[in-house]
Amino acid sequence: MYEFAVAPAVTQIRRRGVEITEVAPASLAAELELEAGDRIVKVNGRVVRDYLDFRFQTGGETELVLEVRKRSGEEWELDIEREEGEDFGLGFEQIVPRQCANECIFCFCKGNPETARPSLFIRDEDIRLSFLYGNYTTLTSITEDEMSRIIEQRLTPQYVSVHATDLDVRAHLLGIDRRRADISAKMRRMLEAGIEIHAQVVLCPEINDRAILERTVRDLAALHPKVKSVAIVPLGLTRYNTDERLTPVTPEFCRRTIAEVKLLQREFRQTLGTTFAFLGDEIYLRAGRPVPSRKHYGDYPQIEDGIGMVRSFSNEFEALFRRLARRVGRSAGAELDGTIMTGKLFAPALMKMVDRLNARFESKLRVVGVENRYFGGDVSVAGLLTGECYLAARERLRGRFVVISGASLKSDDAVMLDGMRLDELRRELALPVYAHDFKSFARMISSGQWPVVSGQ
Ligand code: SF4
Numbered sequence: 001m002y003e004f005a006v007a008p009a010v011t012q013i014r015r016r017g018v019e020i021t022e023v024a025p026a027s028l029a030a031e032l033e034l035e036a037g038d039r040i041v042k043v044n045g046r047v048v049r050d051y052l053d054f055r056f057q058t059g060g061e062t063e064l065v066l067e068v069r070k071r072s073g074e075e076w077e078l079d080i081e082r083e084e085g086e087d088f089g090l091g092f093e094q095i096v097p098r099q100c101a102n103e104c105i106f107c108f109c110k111g112n113p114e115t116a117r118p119s120l121f122i123r124d125e126d127i128r129l130s131f132l133y134g135n136y137t138t139l140t141s142i143t144e145d146e147m148s149r150i151i152e153q154r155l156t157p158q159y160v161s162v163h164a165t166d167l168d169v170r171a172h173l174l175g176i177d178r179r180r181a182d183i184s185a186k187m188r189r190m191l192e193a194g195i196e197i198h199a200q201v202v203l204c205p206e207i208n209d210r211a212i213l214e215r216t217v218r219d220l221a222a223l224h225p226k227v228k229s230v231a232i233v234p235l236g237l238t239r240y241n242t243d244e245r246l247t248p249v250t251p252e253f254c255r256r257t258i259a260e261v262k263l264l265q266r267e268f269r270q271t272l273g274t275t276f277a278f279l280g281d282e283i284y285l286r287a288g289r290p291v292p293s294r295k296h297y298g299d300y301p302q303i304e305d306g307i308g309m310v311r312s313f314s315n316e317f318e319a320l321f322r323r324l325a326r327r328v329g330r331s332a333g334a335e336l337d338g339t340i341m342t343g344k345l346f347a348p349a350l351m352k353m354v355d356r357l358n359a360r361f362e363s364k365l366r367v368v369g370v371e372n373r374y375f376g377g378d379v380s381v382a383g384l385l386t387g388e389c390y391l392a393a394r395e396r397l398r399g400r401f402v403v404i405s406g407a408s409l410k411s412d413d414a415v416m417l418d419g420m421r422l423d424e425l426r427r428e429l430a431l432p433v434y435a436h437d438f439k440s441f442a443r444m445i446s447s448g449q450w451p452v453v454s455g456q
Pocket residue numbers: 100101102103104106107108109122123124125138174
């Protein structure tokens with residue numbers, strides 16, 4: 001998946017320690033005269049590589065010796081006593097992701113336009129980001145140091161792209177040899193050490209579907225409950241990824257896959273007590289089938305991978321609809337006059353919900369399914385829409401404001417994949433534009449704090 005939760009820097013000379021970027025006023029760190037730009041090099045004699053190390057090495061310790069390299073170049077050694085649980089009040093530089101050494105035939109980097117910004121070409125394969133943000137890794141080039149770190153620092157759960165347990169197929173998909181493709185011993189070692197794994201399969205028609213998929217899912221299910229779940233997400237092709245080895249995902253393929261996996265899911269619910277193998281929402285939407293019930297998803301173990309988001313959203317929508325119906329009058333939505341722009345895939349489902357809202361509260365909301373002109377191909381999810389895509393759909397806007405998907409913005413900055421900023425989009429459309437994710441949209445509606453159009 002496209003991932004923004006990482007620092008955009010691809011290369012960086014690795015300096016000793018971890019850099020402090022923020023010191024909270026009146027905190028323990030401020031008292032120690034630590035400053036932004038200083039680097040913590042060691043804690044109690046142990047080398048610190050990043051903020052995870054710092055967190056691990058200071059956790060639970062009340063007596064600490066910090067070795068610090070000051071911004072000025074001075075070396076300090078600080079003997080510290082602190083209260084149990086007392087926070088340092090420090091912010092640290094982001095982790096610079098380690099790069100993968102695979103050549104996956106479906107790699108998202110191959111699907112980017114050449115002009116895409118450099119951060120979109122980051123091929124991160126980093127067990128730290130897997131633990132922190134749920135980024136998937138293939139474990140093909142994990143080092144002994146990283147493996148020991150996962151186990152020692154309890155970096156659990158880990159998210160592992162398995163794709164296929166058949167080694168020839170896995171090697172083919174990852175563009176590597178069989179020996180490197182074989183991660184069974186690595187997975188076993190992690191599982192035996194109590195590290196939990198969520199697995200992923202990027203489903204490529206005619207490569208790892210049908211019997212290969214069944215075997216993969218069954219092999220992983222045999223490792224349950226240590227392997228917690230498997231997410232099966234469809235291959236996504238943009239107009240730039242034209243590799244002849246890949247077959248596009250069709251609605252028919254999605255329907256067949258749903259039927260096949262349903263049998264396994266039923267079996268797992270009986271034998272394991274969980275659905276275990278979850279299909280991505282996209283598969284149901286493209287098949288034109290309803291997404292499964294709330295019960296199917298349990299505690300939504302793979303929601304970050306787009307599994308169960310539609311169900312979760314529509315259930316929240318139902319709940320807020322009922323709340324609103326109890327709380328506000330029939331004409332409460334009369335001022336709510338705007339357009340929601342989303343991906344073509346989700347638009348029909350959202351339209352049904354919004355129609356109910358309009359009918360009940362006299363609101364005038366419209367849903368516009370926006371075509372992805374930037375990536376083309378079969379990319380139809382909201383999160384990959386760009387400023388250019390939104391602008392191209394401007395003729396279809398009605399009302400006094402626009403809502404776009406918050407997922408189309410970088411996680412820590414209001415900028416879209418083509419570099420257009422949210423402010424720029426507002427200016428171009430000459431309308432207030434609100435970026436919402438599923439949850440904040442539901443909150444906006446339920447709070448009654450519907451967009452105020454003046455003064456934007
Ligand atoms: S693991 Fe494969 S899909 Fe992921 S970044 Fe590397 S080459 Fe691309």
